[in-house]
Amino acid sequence: MLESEPLFRVRNLTTRLNTEAGAIVPSDSVSFDIAAGEVLGLVGESGSGKSVTARASVRLQKPDDAIKAGELWFAGRDLRRLDAAQLRELRASEIAMIVQDPAAALNPVMTVGAQLTRVAREKGMSEQDAAARALELLVQLRIADPTRRLAAYPHELSGGMRQRVLIALALMCKPKLLIADEPTTALDVTVEADILSLLDALRRDLGMAMLLISHNLSVVARLCDRVAVMYAGRLVEIGPTPSVLADPRHPYTAALLASVPRGAKADGPLPAIPGEPPDLARLAPGCGFRARCAQAGPECEKPQTLQQVGDGRFSACWRAIA
Amino acid sequence: MNRGKTIGRLLGIVRRDPLAAAAFLFLLLLAIAALFPEQIAAMSPNRPSRLRLLPPGDVYLFGTDQFGRDIFARCVHATSVSLLVGLTTVAIALLLGVPLGAIAAFRSPGKIDSGIMRTMDVLMAFPPIVLAIAVVAALGTQDIEIGPFTVPHITKVMVVIGLLNVPKVARIVRASVLVERNEQYVMAARAVGASEARVLFREVLPNCASPVAVYATLLVATSILTEASLSFLGLGIQPPQPSWGGMLADSRTYVMSGQWWLTVFPGLLIFLSVAAFNLAGDLLRDALDPAQITRRGDA
Amino acid sequence: MKTPLLELAAVSKHYEVAAAPLAGLLSERPKVRAVEGVSLSVAQGEIMGLVGESGSGKSTLGRLALLLEPPTAGSVRFAGADPQADLNAFRRRAQMVFQDPQSSLNRSKTVGEILAMPLQVHDVGASRVARRARVAELLTSVGLRADAATRYPHELSGGQRQRVGIARALAIEPAFIVLDEPTSALDVSIQAQIANLLVELQQRLALTYLFISHDLRLVRWLCDRVAVMYLGRIVETGSAAALWQAPRHPYAQALLAAATAERAAPSGIGGEVPSPIAPPPGCAFHPRCAFAGPRCAREVPASRGDAQTNVACHLYDGGVA
Numbered sequence: 040m041l042e043s044e045p046l047f048r049v050r051n052l053t054t055r056l057n058t059e060a061g062a063i064v065p066s067d068s069v070s071f072d073i074a075a076g077e078v079l080g081l082v083g084e085s086g087s088g089k090s091v092t093a094r095a096s097v098r099l100q101k102p103d104d105a106i107k108a109g110e111l112w113f114a115g116r117d118l119r120r121l122d123a124a125q126l127r128e129l130r131a132s133e134i135a136m137i138v139q140d141p142a143a144a145l146n147p148v149m150t151v152g153a154q155l156t157r158v159a160r161e162k163g164m165s166e167q168d169a170a171a172r173a174l175e176l177l178v179q180l181r182i183a184d185p186t187r188r189l190a191a192y193p194h195e196l197s198g199g200m201r202q203r204v205l206i207a208l209a210l211m212c213k214p215k216l217l218i219a220d221e222p223t224t225a226l227d228v229t230v231e232a233d234i235l236s237l238l239d240a241l242r243r244d245l246g247m248a249m250l251l252i253s254h255n256l257s258v259v260a261r262l263c264d265r266v267a268v269m270y271a272g273r274l275v276e277i278g279p280t281p282s283v284l285a286d287p288r289h290p291y292t293a294a295l296l297a298s299v300p301r302g303a304k305a306d307g308p309l310p311a312i313p314g315e316p317p318d319l320a321r322l323a324p325g326c327g328f329r330a331r332c333a334q335a336g337p338e339c340e341k342p343q344t345l346q347q348v349g350d351g352r353f354s355a356c357w358r359a360i361a
Numbered sequence: 362m363n364r365g366k367t368i369g370r371l372l373g374i375v376r377r378d379p380l381a382a383a384a385f386l387f388l389l390l391l392a393i394a395a396l397f398p399e400q401i402a403a404m405s406p407n408r409p410s411r412l413r414l415l416p417p418g419d420v421y422l423f424g425t426d427q428f429g430r431d432i433f434a435r436c437v438h439a440t441s442v443s444l445l446v447g448l449t450t451v452a453i454a455l456l457l458g459v460p461l462g463a464i465a466a467f468r469s470p471g472k473i474d475s476g477i478m479r480t481m482d483v484l485m486a487f488p489p490i491v492l493a494i495a496v497v498a499a500l501g502t503q504d505i506e507i508g509p510f511t512v513p514h515i516t517k518v519m520v521v522i523g524l525l526n527v528p529k530v531a532r533i534v535r536a537s538v539l540v541e542r543n544e545q546y547v548m549a550a551r552a553v554g555a556s557e558a559r560v561l562f563r564e565v566l567p568n569c570a571s572p573v574a575v576y577a578t579l580l581v582a583t584s585i586l587t588e589a590s591l592s593f594l595g596l597g598i599q600p601p602q603p604s605w606g607g608m609l610a611d612s613r614t615y616v617m618s619g620q621w622w623l624t625v626f627p628g629l630l631i632f633l634s635v636a637a638f639n640l641a642g643d644l645l646r647d648a649l650d651p652a653q654i655t656r657r658g659d660a
Numbered sequence: 661m662k663t664p665l666l667e668l669a670a671v672s673k674h675y676e677v678a679a680a681p682l683a684g685l686l687s688e689r690p691k692v693r694a695v696e697g698v699s700l701s702v703a704q705g706e707i708m709g710l711v712g713e714s715g716s717g718k719s720t721l722g723r724l725a726l727l728l729e730p731p732t733a734g735s736v737r738f739a740g741a742d743p744q745a746d747l748n749a750f751r752r753r754a755q756m757v758f759q760d761p762q763s764s765l766n767r768s769k770t771v772g773e774i775l776a777m778p779l780q781v782h783d784v785g786a787s788r789v790a791r792r793a794r795v796a797e798l799l800t801s802v803g804l805r806a807d808a809a810t811r812y813p814h815e816l817s818g819g820q821r822q823r824v825g826i827a828r829a830l831a832i833e834p835a836f837i838v839l840d841e842p843t844s845a846l847d848v849s850i851q852a853q854i855a856n857l858l859v860e861l862q863q864r865l866a867l868t869y870l871f872i873s874h875d876l877r878l879v880r881w882l883c884d885r886v887a888v889m890y891l892g893r894i895v896e897t898g899s900a901a902a903l904w905q906a907p908r909h910p911y912a913q914a915l916l917a918a919a920t921a922e923r924a925a926p927s928g929i930g931g932e933v934p935s936p937i938a939p940p941p942g943c944a945f946h947p948r949c950a951f952a953g954p955r956c957a958r959e960v961p962a963s964r965g966d967a968q969t970n971v972a973c974h975l976y977d978g979g980v981a
Binding site (some may be wrong): 549555 | 766782826
């Protein structure tokens with residue numbers, strides 16, 4: 040997709056989870072690249088496998104989950120060949136992660152300052168340097184009254200403030216890649232706007248690449264250079280955000296975009312997607328969306344793979360390819 | 362809750378888990394022994410004979426004690442007392458503890474809640490055995506005559522142990538109701554116009570049944586143990602009526618002189634029945650929650 | 661003008677902060693002012709939107725409208741009468757749909773039992789057979805199969821559960837329904853299905869809705885009029901179209917800008933939502949407002965306009981100086 044070697048290269052990533060309902064494959068042969076400084080959005084509904092995919096791509100998995108990957112390259116290193124200690128080292132320094140629920144991700148009995156400096160101290164930074172870096176980050180994240188906030192405990196902060204602290208925690212070691220899993224879902228719309236503009240400024244100032252996981256197309260539209268759409272464990276479409284949103288090439292993307300209300304009252308019913316997302320434990324081969332797709336045909340029962348359909352655009356629908 | 366489904370799940374668990382099956386089988390045997398002691402034990406539990414301190418054999422399955430009484434017959438006849446005490450005390454605890462805990466939770470926070478729960482705290486603060494000893498010591502070990510009624514001593518024991526268990530049940534119920542109270546279906550039932558009593562007893566309490574049933578089963582085990590302790594101390598079931606704890610107390614002196622069967626069989630019965638009730642409690646927890654199995658499957 | 665079905669007049673709801681062990685020693689316990697002097701009228705057959713962020717008091721207001729909680733001050737009128745006079749009759753006519761379809765359905769009851777409960781409470785349907793027929797009819801009307809009655813909630817998907825929640829609200833044929841964020845716990849592809857169902861039911865059964873949401877696009881598509889809440893007060897009320905095109909209150913403007921942003925841009929209202937225990941004096945929004953002047957910190961802005969369209973901001977009432 041890109042001429043030069045990307046920062047992060049994932050090829051044919053497949054995960055298999057054993058649940059009581061049977062084995063499910065939340066990510067099936069997923070491939071994507073992220074260039075240095077690029078923001079890739081990973082969009083999907085709950086159960087589409089987007090979070091599992093993101094975690095598995097940096098080999099953060101539960102012990103009994105099986106991950107198979109054709110290729111997993113990060114900054115010239117083969118993640119498949121790193122042992123647990125090396126992976127931990129990498130995730131502590133070059134790959135950072137922020138999650139949806141900041142209240143659960145922060146240690147309730149440590150002050151914000153202690154949590155921030157501990158991360159840096161583990162990297163061998165001196166106490167003074169760590170404290171200075173923590174303060175610098177809070178200022179950069181536009182946290183009012185930063186010195187007082189460093190002495191505060193997580194429960195004394197609002198949701199938006201906690202999410203900023205979590206971002207600061209992720210940025211302490213100047214990572215090359217930030218994985219943000221639904222970073223604004225728990226927040227109000229005005230706070231969401233602030234956090235998104237903050238992330239946008241950070242990636243421009245620091246040249247940091249991002250993998251942004253979201254179910255919200257409007258969030259992705261505001262921040263991402265490219266967007267990858269997942270459905271039932273598979274990537275169905277990937278491409279530059281503006282062109283995907285303006286001219287989707289997969290029926291699922293198109294249907295998802297159409298179902299967002301845009302008009303005023305009495306504009307007629309919303310073009311809703313009928314049915315429900317499929318049960319991953321009972322997924323048949325072929326296109327996972329075909330049961331809900333208005334244009335489905337016999338051709339859809341064959342396995343669909345991502346194919347180039349335009350400039351940097353890929354779709355897993357045979358109609359788009361033909 | 363769908364009773365048929367619960368029983369089906371219970372059978373499924375028993376089939377998968379042989380230890381659970383053994384526990385249920387043992388409880389079944391106990392129940393049979395309690396209901397039909399005469400049919401199971403041919404000998405009289407109380408008639409002394411000259412055949413003293415016989416080791417276990419063909420005629421005397423568990424041997425005989427220092428008065429020549431059949432230990433097997435005594436064990437079997439004691440079963441009904443132990444089970445009766447275990448089940449009745451838990452019934453008393455549930456009868457008072459469930460409404461008290463539920464009402465406290467529904468009126469929480471407030472004066473009614475703190476009133477009920479502080480009283481429970483005070484009751485909980487007494488060491489149960491010591492309190493039981495004090496009550497039994499105050500009321501004596503004789504049957505009491507109240508007007509035309511005769512209250513047998515065993516009833517006193519059951520009431521005391523039962524009352525001591527009320528706070529434990531009340532706490533469990535209150536904690537589960539407090540959690541359930543915040544679920545939106547409670548608000549939904551109120552919005553529909555359901556009365557407070559209906560909301561509490563028909564909507565909320567069925568969802569607390571599972572922890573309470575589990576706890577009650579465990580409590581049967583504790584009550585059997587308390588009764589055995591009281592009888593061991595001579596404050597529970599009075600001789601010559603057989604009880605496991607009393608048999609243990611009578612045989613103390615023979616432990617050292619080699620007549621092991623006097624202590625081992627009643628001791629084993631206490632141990633096994635407590636273990637079986639505890640196991641059954643764990644099983645019940647898995648069987649009672651219809652959503653648990655599916656919920657675990659959500660990835 | 662249509663006659664109002666629901667009228668809230670200067671309704672307030674204050675909660676006492678949970679009593680600390682020594683709270684009784686304090687002269688006055690602190691209070692959370694969840695709703696403060698709200699007046700709102702919803703006409704027969706209207707869909708009224710109520711938007712605001714977390715802590716704005718919109719869900720509390722929804723519960724007050726149904727008298728699920730008693731208001732601390734003010735009055736609620738329904739169809740021109742005091743609903744307290746016959747609460748049982750009021751419950752038959754005013755219902756609620758909840759946000760979380762997981763929590764709002766009793767997990768130990770089947771769908772059939774859940775839907776039959778309102779019928780039993782109000783003695784609708786003479787026999788068991790009649791009730792069963794009504795349950796089947798309700799299920800079909802919300803797009804579920806009649807045999808769903810034997811299922812438990814955990815056997816249904818989120819969207820199906822929410823349909824059951826809607827069917828329960830419809831069971832006793834109410835005239836008015838409070839919908840508290842009915843789509844926000846659902847997947848994107850399911851939200852539109854539920855929104856369409858709500859509109860279809862409203863038209864077919866001539867219902868009146870109070871639709872609580874934080875999704876401005878959905879509110880614009882669904883509602884006739886919208887009220888915007890901030891920190892317990894309504895700051896602006898107007899037609900959905902007018903609020904979408906030209907919001908007047910600075911907070912409503914910021915909310916709309918954030919909801920419709922196409923590029924990553926700051927919301928323009930810095931800082932945090934203040935605590936409802938100690939709201940700022942004057943206009944509660946003034947510490948975050950770009951247009952605030954000295955008067956905003958001094959004086960609580962009165963609501964200017966009529967019951968249909970109004971705004972509570974000094975900018976439209978003689979200036980902020």
